[in-house]
Amino acid sequence: MKLKDVMSHEPIVLTYDISAQEAVAVFIEHEIDGAPVVDEDGRVRGLFTKTHVFRMVTQGIDMSTPVKNLMTREVIVGSPDDELGHILTPLVGRLPIVDETGIVVGMMTRSDLARFFYKLYWDISSKLDTIIDSTYNLIVSVDEQGRIEVFNKSAEKFLGYKAEEVRGRHIMDLFPTSGLMDIVETGKVEPLQKIKLNDRYFISNRSPIVQEGKIIGAVAVMQDISELENISKELEYVKELNEELHAIIESSFDGLFIADGKGTTLRVNKAFERITG
Incomplete structure (x- = not known):
């Protein structure tokens, strides 16, 4: 599973010189809590999140301060073709996805992961239900x-x-x-x-x-196996009838010679054998 299967393909980014106050407005408008900061060429230079905003409030930092002065500069980035398992760790909450030139082409957050795994779970569950119901x-x-x-x-x-x-x-x-x-x-x-x-x-x-x-x-x-059970009972009944018929034929005092339509001998009883020798 690759990052391009999970990431958001239209990432929200912050420009290098935007103020913290403007960044907060972007967060509110797009209902996000963090975004990569890019330079004029669109390359990642840092990451600015709600944690930076909280720190500014507690430390009394002016909200007009540019995000480039506040952002985290050491940012882990991923490539669209990176395997998810190689990147995914508890320490990575937001991961900018960049192309070979370093330009941001996507963003992966915990919300993206939750959404993806929920859909994956739902798809697997649905397929499993279909298989079980098709059996x-x-x-x-x-x-x-x-x-x-x-x-x-x-x-x-x-x-x-x-x-x-x-x-x-x-x-x-x-x-x-x-x-x-x-x-x-x-x-x-x-x-x-x-x-x-x-x-x-x-x-x-x-x-x-x-x-x-x-x-x-x-x-x-x-x-x-209800049908097989019924057939078994019918066969057992036929067997019992055949045994009764055999007993009747053998106990008859008269000689009995039984043949099919072609004259093939099917059965003779003991009385017939005694009479004919």
Whole structure:
């Protein structure tokens, strides 16, 4: 990340011979508390801030004094292509950004940093929400108190609630069989657990959420297997019917010979074998 990604591109500057009183008027007009001081060629010669103004007031210095007599002359400057991490320190509150000739082309302040990182956080958070909501599997998470925090679109679809309806509510009030509170209490990972929620069956992978060694919640990623469960039950029913049919055929006293439409033998019972030898 470079300084040009963070800096203000239209910096407010003070000319070399401007008075402190005029500088204060500039601060008020543009709602800033400091600016670089430049010479007639636009090159940085110093930095004048509200701290200098406070010092003038306490020391009784005339406000008509030129800022060139009051400014801080040893100024750290940056280049638009400098890496932010190389420049950023707690001691740098304002950083004039200059081009290769030394002319001011930008300004970076703590407000610029706060604004940039807030936007970056918002963008990352928005992308993460989009990814979570685009996932086919259900994702539900709770905090250490059991309050629901994440409830994605798939969870809404299969569990019948909107995210705004459940966020902040206790998981046990809505989904007491989720098993998430057990994860919060034990800290154990429980993969491939079959659970039933709202008359539907799911395979649930449950894990604790750990931050700096402390459990701060739990998350479940679930896949709906209700259709598979229904198919399994149907197959089990067919199997039972087949076993009953087999028992009936084998217990018949009459000889039974069963073939398909092409004459291929499918089954004969013991009575048929006894009769035909």
